[in-house]
Amino acid sequence: MILPAKVTRRVKDLFTDLPEDALGMPRLKQIKEASQNALSDASLIDLHNLCNICPANAISSTDDTLKLDRGACINCNLCFASPYIESDRRLTNASRDRHALIDAVSIVETECREKPPVQARLQKHPYRYSLNLRVVSTGCAACDLELSAASNPIFDMERFGIKVVASPRAADALVVTGPVPDGMKEPLMRTYEAMAEPRLVVALGSCAISGGVHRYGAANALGMRGLPDVPVDVYIPGCPPNPASIIYGLLLAMGRV
């Protein structure tokens, strides 16, 4: 939910959590029993199953850590049956830092939850009061539908000065949805090159962040990882992200939250 602006003066406080009956993205629970000693065999089997169940390979474990990459999660909800996963209903999970999307929990030590590195903040925010978007869709279009929904009267992103424009020449930010397969690499690069600097790049949805389920296909669909020449400013996880989440991510790109 996005509250009406008069409730608070801080933009960040406008974003409340999703309603109780909604499932957000998965989040790793802290493993309490790990503080005493190593996990029991049954729990280890649970952990093994948990890593195998994820269709997008977003959950992985090494000897001492369990990792969940929200940047690859496709919201299939299969992992919610596991005792290690809880629902994260926050709408403020977009980030400037790719690593902040990865949840890591130590399996053996008391110290839990790796702290994300300090975010590299932009020195100046040229687009603080308005942001014109150019959208390049390269995937299944679910993120496109949610981005369109972000400009409907319910979410109304134009109240923050964000709108979609019809030409890269007029755009401040490039929004990429989908896993950027081979066929879309050139059109995407040409759109990026046609934009004037300073330009921002937003990776919208798990496919654009990491390739999602398409990572292992034959079309080299690795999301923005496949285009290392294009630096990404903001990552918005979700499959697809809630329109409010998208607006939060765009406000992050503008430097307003």
Add this chain to the structure above:
Amino acid sequence: MLASVQILPIIDTPHAEDFYTLINRDLSSGGRLSMLESIDGKQLLALIGSTIYKHDLSGLTVYKSLTRRWPQARHHEAKLSRIFGLVARDALPERVEVEGQGIFEIPVGPVHAGIIEPGHFRLSCVGEKVLDIDLRLGYVHRDIEGTLAKSSLQQLPAKAEAIAGDTIVANAIAAASIVEALQEQDITRSPQSNCYRLIALEIERMAMHLADLGGMAQDLGMGAMAARFGVFRGKILRVAELLSGNRFLKGFVYGDRQSKIERSKIEAIINLVLQVRREMLPVMRKFCSELSVAARLEGLGALSRTLAQELDVVGLAARAAGISCDSRVGNPIYESLGFVEALEQAGDAYARTQIRRKEIEESSRLTLAALDRLLMEPPLNQDKIENIKIENAKIDRVNGRAILARVEAFRGELLHLAITDEAGEIIRYAVRDPSNSNWPSLALAMKNQLVQNFPVCNKSFGLSYGGHDL
């Protein structure tokens, strides 16, 4: 079962002539070419009605094209070339060169001026009139079929949701039905599962038809109407969120969410659907009876019944041309809820808009009826019939066979075909989105229309790029 699942034998035709003779025979006697496929690029498979013909190419990468006789094969042949590199010999030229005084070409895309999927169109025009459209698709080919074939059965439905973001539920139902047939398990985890799947499918249909109606309103310059459709769609998505926890019903078809829904929640959902229906129906009727809408859309992009039949057009575009082709007709669950198919005769953009309106009305009624049924005890009687049917099907071992699932998605009939080897492992997973059959008809419908009508005509078909390119 909500999806109709068939285990099809593959009829092997060693001689190329037999293959083409059989195809010609079936298509001339009114059969529909549903798929032209291959397992690994070494053979051709043609799915016509409920029969699969197979022809081994014996190492060749060239085959005789079907397009001269059967133009509907064009997009299927393009898919074979995109995925397997198979070349169609003697095919219809990719495009007819349109040349002459005053003729110019407008290139559009692949990156469009809005939030639209990528596709490249070349419109050959004279003045404001479109003479021909060259559709170039394939930009969003992500090899999702390959990913699905490699997937474990447990994860298959979840991965299938990534085929097309607007057909999430229909793809998940088709994939889940195939998995259930392969595992030879009882089709449902709970007896109400079919009912929940039906509700999910109809919610998706309403939401996407509303999105398309909103897009039409926007293109026709009716901003206020578009905004209202956006709000209605938002409310329908809230129904989805109440039901499944996700606005796009992800993870609802196959997960264990269905068993966790309480009676009080169903009652809340019924109230919300009733409220949306009460608000939505008058606005849709007003939109469709608006003079300026009718004036702009009537006669635009008309597809005659004969042409639609010749091109094997499916779904909404076919129903707008008077062809009854809804696979929900005859489905026992839909029949028990008194499903009525929406039909129009004109075949133009206005007819397609009317079909959308009628289908939203019917879907909201079906959703309410199915929700009411969930509240009643005992649950569906239909499930008993279903279980017997599936047991009969199970007698046939599924190894080395083809399993076909059909679901009526919001655009039309969606097909998933899984081919297994002797050990029962999937070796090829093929998807036919209804768009694959309907793209050629858009190009024909736009002939001799005004170029400024292209966006609204395109929207009236509402075809998928992601579902086509796979």
